[in-house]
Amino acid sequence: MAGLRLGPLLRYVDWETGGSATVWVEADRPCTAEIRCADGAQGTSRTFQIAGHHYALVPVTGLTPGTATAYEVVLDGRRVWPLEGSGLPASTIRTPDVPSDGVTVSFGSCRWSAAPAGGHDPVGPDALDTLAAKLAAEPAAERPDVLLLLGDQVYADATSKATQAWLAARRDLREPPGTQVADFEEYSRLYDESWLDPEVRWLLSTVPSCMVFDDHDVIDDWNTSASWLAEMRRTPWWQERILSGLMSYWVYQHLGNLSPAELESDELYAAVRAAPDGTDLLRSFAARADADPACVRWSYRRDFGRTRLLMVDTRAGRVLDEQRRSMLDTDEARWLREQALAGRGSYDHLLIGTSLPWLLPPLIHDAEAWNAALCRGERGGRWARFGEDLRRRADLEHWAAFPDSFEKLTRLIAEAGSGPDAPATVCVLSGDVHHAYVAEPEWPGEAPDARVLQLTCSPVHNSIPRSVQLGFRFGWSRTGRRLGHALARHGRAGKPPVDWGRTGGPWFGNQLMTLTLRGRSAALRLDQARAVGAGRETGPGGGARLVTAEERELTAHRDPSHSTG
Secondary structure (H helix, E strand, C coil): CCCEEEEEEEEEECCCCCCEEEEEEEECCCCEEEEEECCCCEEEEECEEECCEEEEEEEEECCCCCCEEEEEEEECCEEEECCCCCCCCCCEEECCCCCCCEEEEEEECCECCCCCCCCCCCCCCCHHHHHHHHHHHCCCCCCCCEEEECCCCCCCCCCCHHHHHHHHCCCCCCCCCCCCCCCHHHHHHHHHHHHCCHHHHHHHHHCCEEECCCHHHCCCCCCCCHHHHHHHHCCCCHHHHHHHHHHHHHHHHHHHHCCHHHHHCCHHHHHHHHCCCCHHHHHHHHHHHHHCHHHCCCCEEEEECCEEEEEECCCCCCECCHHHCECCCHHHHHHHHHHHHCCCCCCCEEEEEECCCCCCCHHHHHHHHHHHHHHCCCCCHHHHHHHHHHHHHHCCCCHHHCHHHHHHHHHHHHHHCCCCCCCCEEEEEECCCCCEEEEEEECCCCCCCCEEEEEECCCCECCCCHHHHHHHHHHHCHHHHHHHHHHHHHHCCCCCCCEEEEEEEEECCCEEEEEEEECCEEEEEEEEEEECCCCCCCECCECEEEEEEEEEEECCCCCHHHCCC
16 A cells, blocks of 8 residues: 655746646656645656656646645545644645736745754744744645746755764664765655655645755865866765765755756656656766766746746856856757746746855955965966965855856846846846845946846745854945955956945845745845743744745845945
């Protein structure tokens, strides 16, 4: 008798017709997975097998636009979801009105799994868990139409004590990679730990999600430089780690990002589903993707009515040659440009999801540009060696560390935001840096017609040392700017094509940012998860609430009253 091991996750909801969706599940044995909706919509799919695990991505058709319908998961004819006695509301699929009048998008990144129920959480309440508890307790509360998870959904290189105990039962942790994960089975443990939290499990079953990886989904500073990669490839454990990381990402995250039409045309997905065991097929694919990142595209586009989202891979497809370093390879950069400019006038808001911020605190930007110049030899071999060591120690590998890519992205944003068919806003959505802020560029010439913003929100559930908080604050200061300019001059890095100022934040804590986009208007809200009660002990779903730290309208032009630059 088949059981539900993990999920369901509601991944894709069709915004063009409002009539279809996809739901991801993992079963404990081969079976037929069904989604049965209260309004008669349904879908069926046979599981496929990877490394002894059984998955299905079930396409649901026959949905009615502008409705919310409860659904059940049925495996081989037996209902396995909702769980008996869970006390949580029914999972629902909400479809948009067609045409849609707008979309609400919540986003964030960097989430350690929540602490065990009733346990002390040293990094404070989980924002995702707290949102889930709020929505479960208040069915009428406003909920996002889609949840964007911008990287570090799991931490392969920083496992919990519970996972370390589990790892120790299957191998010797004195051997590399020690307490980090080593293979696909161990990756599956991370997703179990993260997604089996009851409230989070319910939230992901009822709010559609879009995901993209960042470094910790594989390892800290993944693909930071050519020499880093060469060193990793010489270790005895790296090959299994990278292949398992890409395989598990494809299964747990990437497949659900795709529309039913994209899934239908995906040759690997068809081959894996047709095979009795798809492990070798997926492993071969991961090996090709590692050897030649240009052979696969992890980036994707979603249109939510008149809002366009471009989720961009800023990790796997990097060009690491110091003389032609690029955040995106040639094909990926071309894809991003084509998607941003296609159908001008058909969208009111352009969202670019990139795990790494485009606009950093100016001191940090200049330090990364300076470091990139040193590493490519602007100051000679000794400075290049110093630069490489510093790059790894200080995590200097954001867009600023790829100066040509930074300039190309800046020019693309300006082009996409200019002209009579320009959208009202162009927003770059990012995470990674364990705090939240709003930054806006100051264009040297004529500004784009769209309002352009860098919106950064992180972490969902993690921590940041006090010293690093002070460093980020200093990075925005006048003194920090002057120091950054001095570093850039030393490295002969040149000036960036735009200046920018901070117009909100920095905010520190576990948090989620929400954009509400209606017509050509936009509103922003930042919610932080805060512990409540005398002991301030927080377990999953309890002892915490969401507190709004910032709320504002985003007009077509910059509002100087918000400038804190």
